[in-house]
Amino acid sequence: MSKVVLKDVEKVYPNGFKAVHGINLEVEDGEFMVLVGPSGCAKSTTLRMIAGLEEISGGTISIGDKAVNDIPPKDREIAMVFQNYALYPHMTVYENMGFSLKMKKTPKNITDEKVREAAKILDIEDLLDRKPKELSGGQRQRVAVGRAIVRAPKVFLFDEPLSNLDAKLRVHMRVQLSQLHQRLKSTMIYVTHDQVEAMTMGDRICVMNLGKIMQVDTPLNVYQYPANKFVAGFIGSPPMNFMEGEVIEINNDIKIKIKEVKLKLPLDKSRNLKNYVGKKIWFGIRPEDINIGNSNEENSIKGKIEVIEFMGNEAFIYSKIGNDQFISRTDFLGAKDLKNGSECFFSINMDKCHIFDYDSGKNISLWLKN
């Protein structure tokens, strides 16, 4: 049983700065949980608190069924892979991987067996006699993971382990880590600021900002049903478009007024918005939910194309409506005849739009999720 539970966990630094604001999180046994958020959102601090490298100022952290607040890192049955690998430079790969067992005074034959087994899993058997300086970035990363495997921990902790690798290697290692999780079926907590890693690797994602948890859900749910404006803007590339608007009611229909355009909301989205009539809101729509349309279509907005980025199979169109810039995503054929500087109509798929409270940023159009 290697469930990790964070209950009302706080971190306040001696200078009074509160880095973590009473977060609650449950990571199930064998789950791959990704902590994602922008720099300074306290995701690494949270991971370090789980590891025991950072003292917690309040709350409880449990691993398995045991509160570990006062247990030193070595006794928490965790292993951590650091962003910069943190391999011991004066030791060989073999010594690096077997170091934790040496500290436990494990018999040499068992250490040897475990090190070679981990090396086999990661395909680094031929590197065991080398020093870290003789390895490439990807190989060092695998050694760091191998060092964690040898410990046979209850929980693996990864602190942005792929951020120092080049793009191609990162994709390769991403797949390897996912395969490793499937193979070991251990609980893994993975910190990253890269939303692609979060979306592709995690069983669930925990989106953090300013020391608070914004949303915990499966990658697909976080993408499709963001709990608030922050999550909506953070997850997705290109990001969700936001425009200031107002909720209005015309003939019992709830509509969103943006500039002079009135967009009609589908029934399911408008249920929660009765109380918002006359109030300002944020209107959010993902780039793929905006299509090139024409003037007589319902729910279309006129905009001026500023830049078109052709990505090969698709194109990103950067346009302006008044002073607001927004991005739409279309396939290559849909964009090839468009010109920079020209005006055109963009049709909004209102079934996919999101409405956020103007002040709190909460997604108020998620009636199904509420």
Next chain:
Amino acid sequence: MKGEKKNKTRILILAIFLAIIFILPFYIVLTNSFKTQKGIFLNVTDLPFGQFFTLDNYIEAFKELDFVHSFLNSLLITVFSTVLIVIFSSMAAWMLVRTKSKLSSFLYFLFAAAILIPFQSVMLPLINLMGKIGFLNRSGLIFMYVGFGASLSIMLYHGFIKSIPVELEEAATIDGCNKFQVFWYIIFPMLKPITVTVSILNAMWIWNDFLLPQLVINRPESHTIPLKMFYFFGQHSKQWHLALAGLVIGMIPIIIFYILAQKHIIKGVTKGSIK
């Protein structure tokens, strides 16, 4: 291209000139150590040939210096002092780097400031104090060397340790090390290049030091090589031929140590530990 070649020639001439200046004292010591006293006074720059060449200086100096004893005294004092300086300075510097507090900054500046205090200004009160607590012996001398050597050594270690990523220590903590084991298994081996530098600097200074042992060591059987060497310089006569032979004998161990140690000063020991 022509200008570059000219520049290179100038640098080469300057280098040769400087090399001569540095080598000249060694040349004088070495050549004159093989001459009779008369030979030295007749021409100090000549090579030791003919009637003035002798090996007796070395045999006599070896006896006069009571070389085995004085060598062991010097060795004992130098080795113990250097080892203690290395251990305490590296540990102190590590804690000063890793402890972020006003006290640690203050202590660091205190160590740094200690370098500026000339030995002569503290010499008499120190000897007075050490005499009162019965520490005017070899142990007291080692204790004082550790104190005098620590400040520069801590500064050197401090700068080096700052470049070691703290994640290595955290990884070791997770791997099961306590504080002492983190230092001993992870940090200390990584300090090898700077430890060699610190050892060379301190060993050479302590091996050659005359003033502090002169003030501290009273018993002749505890005298170091530089102290014994002083016997060659009487009030009325100076036995240069023996003194120079003694100097050569005294220099050999520390030169051997330097040659053996300096090849271990390798750059970039942390290479490969992080990205």
